[in-house]
Amino acid sequence: MSLTAKILESLVAKRRLFGIAALLFMAGLIIVDWLKEPAYSRFFWDGIGGFAAIYGFLACLVILGVAKALGYWLVYRKRDYYARYGEATDD
Amino acid sequence: MIDWLHPSVLLMLGMLPLIWLRGRARQIWQVTLPAIILGLITTLAAGSQLSLSFMGLELTPLRVDKLSLVFAYVIGIILIIGNIFALQVEDRAQHIAAGLYGASALGVVLAGDLVTLYVFWEIMMIASVWLIWRRKTPIAYEAGMRYLLVHALGGMLLFVGVIGYYLATGSVAFEKIDVDGWAFWLILIAFLINAAVPPLHAWLPDAYPEATVTGTVFLSALTTKTAVYTLMRGYPGLELLLWLGVAMTLYGVIYATLINDIRRLLSYHIISQVGYMVAGVGMGTALALNGTAAHAFTHILYKALLLMGAGAVLQMTGRSRMSDLGGLYRYMPMTFLLYMVGALSISAFPLFSGFVSKTMIVEAAAVDYRGVVYLLMLLAACGTFLSTGLKLPYFTFFGKDSGLRPKEPPINMQIAMGIAAALCFLIGIFPGALYAILPFPVDYNAYTLSHLLKELQLLFFVGLGFVVVIRYAGGKDYIALDVDWLYRGPGRRLVIHTRNMIAEANHDVRAEFMRFLAKLQTRLGKAHLDGSLLRTWATGSMALWTALVLALVLVLTLGT
Structure with a gap:
């Protein structure tokens, strides 16, 4: 295994530590955003500290939810779907 | 500043040695050439241009300003990177296709008129499809063919749009497209197809993943971004x-x-x-x-x-x-x-x-x-x-x-x-x-x-x-089905069905005509005619008669 791989592996082994550090960092981001004077007043959300955090979290769920709903209800097909129309397949 | 030297032309000519270069020499040239082209681009000064008159049209094959330069620089850079990535590939056709594709993309962003733009636009399509086909799988071939058809349609729209633009304005200069009517929309749709704007986008996720490992790098860089450039130039603020x-x-x-x-x-x-x-x-x-x-x-x-x-x-x-x-x-x-x-x-x-x-x-x-x-x-x-x-x-x-x-x-x-x-x-x-x-x-x-x-x-x-x-x-x-389902699924069936119907009708009409001829021959035989006009003629004499008829048509046409 290469040195780069070993370093990566040791970092992966500490993933719990990184996870906690990331959560603390995220909490810090929200606190700073909350305390700091808003730089803009262009939109109503400019004054809400932590708006981007909530938006990012919800965006992730919304995108995944909408995509999966679209997939299962409408557009997901088996891999060889187009074979029925005479196309070549890789199987 | 070498204003008369068009980077696209130099790149296209520079691809020629790749036809016979082998091994290490090929690899060295493959990286040196785009490096020279990037060097040449950096010598181009904003404001310079190359104009010429062609069949009564004022063409500007090279128009350099800050907008075209941003795109030219990055195309130059990506050609170097893409070629380094592809060095180990022993496939001349692919390297030459990538070079031509890059040259024509440069040609598009440096074109000061719509005719030059159209020519490079079409070369871009023809060159790029080889980066898909050289994967050499049946799937890649079919995806490449669909890619080609969609872009051929886009090219046609652009061609007709440019004609309309010329008729309306009397100019082919490529500036903001400021004309009322169908020319405005045809050129826009052609640009939108290359920019992969839904619902005209399906060619992209259909074809790019089927291209060669190294070809996709060029594909991802050039077609859509040259289209963005043309939209910036032609339709800002729309x-x-x-x-x-x-x-x-x-x-x-x-x-x-x-x-x-x-x-x-x-x-x-x-x-x-x-x-x-x-x-x-x-x-x-x-x-x-x-x-x-x-x-x-x-x-x-x-x-x-x-x-x-x-x-x-x-x-x-x-x-x-x-x-x-x-x-x-x-x-x-x-x-x-x-x-x-x-x-x-x-x-x-x-x-x-x-x-x-x-x-x-x-x-x-x-x-x-x-x-x-x-x-x-x-x-x-x-x-x-x-x-x-x-x-x-x-x-x-x-x-x-x-x-x-x-x-x-x-x-x-x-x-x-x-x-x-x-x-x-x-x-x-x-x-x-x-x-x-x-x-x-x-x-x-x-x-x-x-x-x-x-x-x-x-x-x-x-x-x-x-x-x-x-x-x-x-x-x-x-x-995941996308809008290409329309032409890969029902559209394909419709085309095949229509083709079969036409083939069948064609067969029936021919059979009917042959029956008519046979009947005619029988009647002529009964009328004791020798039927010399209906006999099978030698190819040589047919060719002679055809040549005579064509010569006659030529003479008559010249006389009018």
Whole structure:
């Protein structure tokens, strides 16, 4: 295994530590955003500290939810779907 | 300053030695040539141009200004990187196709008139399809054929549009398309097809993932970005483009979430990222247009890097479906790290290139008080990080152990990825150099506390969301139907059905006619005629008679 791989592996082994550090960092981001004077007043959300955090979290769920709903209800097909129309397949 | 020397022509001529060069000599020339071309581009001064008169038309094959130069620089850079990535490939046809494709893309961004633009536009199509076909699989052949047909249609629309534009204005100069009527729309639709704007986009995720590992790098860089350039030049401030662009950002992101094939997933993200650019063109302000040019520049580099990473995985494992991959970070750690530079760049992570370009377009929306556009663009940005920065790398390089034990790709591929990664990083840290070459003076600072807080919150909390839903996020072994279903499914059936009907009718008519001839011959026989006109004639005498008739037609036509 290469040195780069070993370093990566040791970092992966500490993933719990990184996870906690990331959560603390995220909490810090929200606190700073909350305390700091808003730089803009262009939109109503400019004054809400932590708006981007909530938006990012919800965006992730919304995108995944909408995509999966679209997939299962409408557009997901088996891999060889187009074979029925005479196309070549890789199987 | 060598104004008379067109970089495209030099590049096309420079490809000729690749026909006979072999081995190391071929490799050296393959990198030296684009380096010379980039050098030549840097000598071009804004404001210079090359004009000539052709069949009564005033053509400007070379028009250099700040807008064309931004695109020319980055095309020059990506040609070097792409060729380094492709050095180990022993396939002259592919290298020559890539060169011609690059030359014609340069020709498009340097064209000062619509006729030159059209010629290079068509060469671009014909050259690029070989990067798909040289994969040499039946699937690639069929995808390439569909790609060719869609672009041929786009080319025709452009051709007719240019004629209409000339009839309406008496000029073919390529400036803002300011004409009422169908010429305006035909040229716009042709540009939108190449920019892969839904619903005219399906050719892209259909064909790009089927191209060769090295060909996709060129494909991702050139067609859509030259189209963005033409939209910037021809249709700045067209409100329709703003909404098409915003829809594109989300369309690409939603579909990318559904896709299992890593190169197809990244292809959908081309659509999403080009959406930001199209929206920027639609806003049309100096900040938005600067953002569009800057984002086209950074996008070419990070998207090439991402596709090089995904291509390296495909080349070394033979697989490109996320559901078949996993645990590769131990065996391809460099590929993983370099890929992540691209992923953080496309996700607009601070210190990486996308942060200094994408946020410029988003900021342009905010400055114009376009709240809905702003929020939707942020939503798409979240989806981008979710798919390319989290899902794809997690399920490819981490996740379950797929049992694959690949090696790192050849050193030249790593060097190419390294150069692209270094540029992504450098642009992210020192955006001033990029801002200096943008079309308008830049009054924007990405690195304010407010921007950093917003972007970091957004991305880190998308990360949190991903951790929460990780069990539902993995690649599913399905394909996702897109609008190409219309012409791959029912459309194809309709064409085949129509063809069969025509063939059948043709057969019936011929049979009927032959029966008529037979009857006629029988009657003539009964009338005791010798039937000499109905006998089979020798080919030689038929040719003679045909030549005589044609000569007669010629003489008569000349006489009129």
